[in-house]
Structures are given as C-alpha cells and as structure tokens.
Amino acid sequence: MYKQQGSSLIISLVLLAIFSLIGIAAMSTSTVEEKMASNSQESLDVFQLTQSELDGQVTYLKSDIKKIYEAVNSTNQKANLNHSLDQAKTTKRGITSNQSELNYEGLSSFSGFGKTNTFSNDINSPKATYLFELNAQLEKTSGSNSNQTYGLSYTGPKQKKFSNK
Known part of the structure; x- marks a missing residue:
C-alpha cells in the first residue's frame, strides 16, 4: 500500500x-x-444640458433682440440672460448653478462675397454685423460642471450709440 x-x-x-x-x-x-x-x-449629461441651455438662449435672443442691443450699448458690453432652462427640469436633474451671459465682441470687418452681400460696416452703411460670445455654465449637485461658449453674429440696423472694441 501507498503511504498518503x-x-x-x-x-x-x-x-x-x-x-x-x-x-x-x-x-x-x-x-x-x-x-x-x-x-x-x-x-x-451636464454637457448635454449646457448645450440645451445655449440652444434655448439662441432661440430666446432670436425672439427678443433687445438683449443684443443691451449688450452692445452697456458699459461693460455684457448682458446677463435671465431666460434659462425650465426650473422643474433643472431641479429634477440636480442643477445647482446656471449662468448665461452674452458678451459683445465688436463689429465684423466682413464685407461679403461678390455682389449679393456687399454692405460693410463703414460709417455710411445702415446695417452692421455684431459679433458676440454666448457663455453658459451649469453645475450639478454631484459636482460635475460644464462651461461652453457659442460664437454668434447678428446683422441688423446700426446703433447710434456703440463702441467698437
């Protein structure tokens, strides 16, 4: 036998x-x-919410151009945008901070291509192309945040009072 x-x-x-x-x-x-x-x-999620905020602000600015001229004519060349995402949605999604701001950057030097878009921003032109930055910043209760910027241009009647940066 084997010994185990x-x-x-x-x-x-x-x-x-x-x-x-x-x-x-x-x-x-x-x-x-x-x-x-x-x-x-x-x-x-916070990135997409910030994109929604910027898209909503653009829609708001299209419907009420007073904010555009407010930014152009203000001394600091900024306009705080009170229009924002639906409060019920932001509370449900955990948004703790939501800020949007429209910053006037100056007049465009673009005078157009060809003969279809020939106006320019010279002193005699009745129209001007204004350049803006639209900033949105959101923060959630979890600590995640997003800060995004859109570049916007608006062509409209030239304002009598404006300063070119």
Whole structure:
C-alpha cells in the first residue's frame, strides 16, 4: 500500500485561495469600472444640458433682440440672460448653478462675397454685423460642471450709440 501524505488537500486549498483572489480582484475592477461609467454618464449629461441651455438662449435672443442691443450699448458690453432652462427640469436633474451671459465682441470687418452681400460696416452703411460670445455654465449637485461658449453674429440696423472694441 501507498503511504498518503495529504498532498491533494493542500493543492486543493492553494487552488481555492488563488481562485478566491482572482474573484476578489475581478469584483474590485468591476466596481471601479462602474464608477468610471457613472462619472462619464454624469459628465455627458451636464454637457448635454449646457448645450440645451445655449440652444434655448439662441432661440430666446432670436425672439427678443433687445438683449443684443443691451449688450452692445452697456458699459461693460455684457448682458446677463435671465431666460434659462425650465426650473422643474433643472431641479429634477440636480442643477445647482446656471449662468448665461452674452458678451459683445465688436463689429465684423466682413464685407461679403461678390455682389449679393456687399454692405460693410463703414460709417455710411445702415446695417452692421455684431459679433458676440454666448457663455453658459451649469453645475450639478454631484459636482460635475460644464462651461461652453457659442460664437454668434447678428446683422441688423446700426446703433447710434456703440463702441467698437
């Protein structure tokens, strides 16, 4: 008869310990990956909300051009935009801070191509092309935030009072 030393028990316990360590490592890796996916989703959500805010501001400015001329004629050449995302939506989505601002950058020097767009921003022209930056900044309760800027131009009647940067 063979003398047994109990080696199969020791080998089984070593393999069980190795497989347990592999399982624990896989669980901690999946937890980190879940946090990464959650953060990515949160960042994308606040980015999309900021894009919606900018699109809403552009629509608002198209319907009420007073803010455009307010930015042109103000001393600091800025206009705060009070129109913003629906408050019910922002509260539901966890928005804690929402700021939008229209900054006047000056007159465009573009005079057009060809004969279809020949007006220019000279002193005798009845129209002017105004350049603006539209900034929006949103912050969520989770701490994620987004700050985005659109460049806008508006062609309209020349204002009597304006300053060119």
